[in-house]
Amino acid sequence: QVQLEESGPGLVKPSETLSLSCTVSGGSISNYYWSWIRQPPGKGLEWIGYIYQSGSTNYNPSLRSRVTLSLDTSKNQFSLKLTSVTAADTAVYFCASLPAGYWGRGTLVTVSS
């Protein structure tokens, strides 16, 4: 069974860069599409983007200028970087493999000084 686990700082200052990693176990990162999704407190899900095994990426147009996804096959990890964060980026961030259906538990990132 494939399992995903997010890791990274839970608190980021405004204007700084949010960096998260997702470690994949029980399967190879060389398969599937790997996605990041976020959910602001009390709100719905927002797709951030995905990266394919080849390294090709697609991003939410509303975030494209600030987002970078990357793969590290040696660590079986993929990562999210979101620059110039504001309070509006406060959310639970999930990594997932879609359409395979595997999700991490999510990690809350708060943007605050």
Place this chain on the structure above:
Amino acid sequence: QTVVTQEPSLTVSPGGTVTLTCASSTGAVTTSSYPNWFQQKPGQAPRALIYSTSNKHSWTPARFSGSLLGGKAALTLSGVQPEDEAEYYCLLYFARGQLAVFGGGTKLTVL
């Protein structure tokens, strides 16, 4: 901007049947949108139920089914159980998979 619309809330009785729908602002939803459905309970990560319109994951209960209905993606729960009370989200893909958009979610109450 592409918008995906779901019913904000629905109520169903235990043992009953309910259909949730997912509409696209760009027109009829087709299999090319690869509709996905997810269930989320409070404090938990979403759980995938359906992918590519009607395909179930190995863990998806048999009472959940996906389809296309009247130009929308649909999720039908037959023989609803109390534990099905949750928020349900659909996900549609656009531009040959280069863009994905979640619906706003449907809060399903079992009463």
